[in-house]
Amino acid sequence: MTATTLDAPNARELARFHQRLLGWPTRRDEPDWVELAPPDGGAGLSFQTEPLFTPPRWPSTGSEQQMMTHPDIGVSDLASAVGHALALGATLAEFQPRADVRVLCDPVGHPFCLFVRTDEYA
Incomplete structure (x- = not known):
């Protein structure tokens, strides 16, 4: 596996949050796609813009996005x-x-x- 991808209304904004949280450098930065690379070279974290993004619900319920x-x-x-x-x-x-x-x-x-x-x- 090379990465886990999170959808967001704006890939760059969410990637900035996670970049500051983790301290990982950006490997790729496009308007609707951003990749963060871990310093140890393991699997990264990617973000893609999804205009129809619905936030998940925690804890899960049967009637909302899980x-x-x-x-x-x-x-x-x-x-x-x-x-x-x-x-x-x-x-x-x-x-x-x-x-x-x-x-x-x-x-x-x-x-x-x-x-x-x-x-x-x-």
């Missing part, structure tokens, strides 16, 4: 990482299923999880 995938991001300090994400424009999800993980949503509503990397998640 979350189909979400990034899990390992961090060294959960409180600092949550503060950083919130300062960039993320929102804290109302429902938090675990005490050691924080579910947030990016500016267009894609959920993502922050957690402290431990042996359990290695």
Whole structure:
């Protein structure tokens, strides 16, 4: 796998949020397509403009767009990482299923999880 792609009303705007969140450089930047490359050379994160984008609902319900995938991001300090994400424009999800993980949503509503990397998640 080379990348996971997230749809958005504006690919560049969402890519800027995730670029600042992750600190990854931009590999490709076109008006409706942006690719971020991880420093270690693994699978990247891409963004494409989708004019009919509907934000996913977390937690899922039967009557709204369901979350189909979400990034899990390992961090060294959960409180600092949550503060950083919130300062960039993320929102804290109302429902938090675990005490050691924080579910947030990016500016267009894609959920993502922050957690402290431990042996359990290695």
